[in-house]
Amino acid sequence: MMIERNIKHLISLTDYSNEEILELVKLGEKIYNSPRDYADTCKGQIMATLFFEPSTRTKFSFESAMLRLGGNILGFSDANTSSVKKGESVADTIRCISYYADIAVMRHPKEGTPKLASIYSEMPIINAGDGGHLHPTQTLTDLLTIHRYKGGLENHVVGLCGDLKYGRTVHSLIKTLARFNTKKFVLISPEELTLPSSLKRYLKDSYDVEIEEVRYIEDVVDQLDILYMTRIQKERFFNEEDYLKLRNSYILNKEKIKEGKGDMIIMHPLPRVNEISYEVDSDERAVYFEQAKMGVYVRMALIMKLLEVE
């Protein structure tokens, strides 16, 4: 039996209007400013955290968000402890969990799994990352950070550096920011890890946004309002040699951001390996730890919206 109920999920931000996204970002900021006002909004509600692939940070962020709203959590963080290991379809898993929880957060290595779950779920599903595909709450986190530190989402020159080929956080952020009149995207990556041409074509066709592609941060840092760094991920490479060759290519240090604007912000989805030197942490423009903090507040906003408890 297919579920006909009209339940709001978050699978992809493309399912959300600009107004809905802004509403979440603004609610996140309100919660950040007065968290005590929201401490009991989800009392008595249960959130299931279904992590078929490990991710401590995202899982903790969601769990912290729900606990700060007064709700409860249950879940797993290893597919080996779930019945999917026995060959159960995600459709069956989610139908059962719908009876144990009021909302579910799902991370899965296979792309499109949260979408599949949402078709059969009787509760809201939040996509917490599906393979190399989407990670919409990371994007919401990034948007709240930009909104808070740059006073809005529009008209920025946004530099994105590192793994632009496989990095889903980057793809999602670019696609969403393009909807908010981004002035220009500056893509900084080695040739092997450039943004997929299909995505560049989409940005040009849909938003006619200016795109510049370069190899080195120093060449463009002076024009950036936002510098978004990403990790070059080992698991996205087929062999270790390619990974090691590229890993150290894009390391941000004080020298490289010397020419950057005073009000530029430096972001990173974390965890970092060595792509940002520790010396940058003390720079006023570095906001990547605050960014992780924003993640909790925007997730609180999202949980509230999906549970309709505002």
Added chain:
Amino acid sequence: MLEVKQIDNGIVIDHIKSGNGLKIFNKLELFKANSPVVLLINVESKQLGKKDIIKIENTFDIDLNLLGLIDENISINFIKDGKVIDKKKVLMPEKVSGLITCKNPRCITNSDDYVKPTFDLISREKLEYRCNFCDEITRYKI
């Protein structure tokens, strides 16, 4: 010249691009059909130069979406009592369910049997479909 008699009841799939007849025969799994089936290859055609034709007797059930995916120039004639009672042109379907597999090996539709892969047409010229689950673009090949 080789002659094949007309069928009294059934379907004639005409104007198949020469060379595609056997592929369509296999795709439609006509080798499993209970009724007589004729596959004609390299038939002279004013329109195409050469064409293939498939005649299936005593059936009116055919997957138009699948044929639309293969070749938009195909025409289908439904025959009853020796007369053409209906003609249909096929169109490349805007939505496809189950006929294509997603080319992305990491897509859930390739590992979870529960779900039928579904796609939206994004380019008629390039035969490109976007997966509704992982957004990967798959080009249909017969």
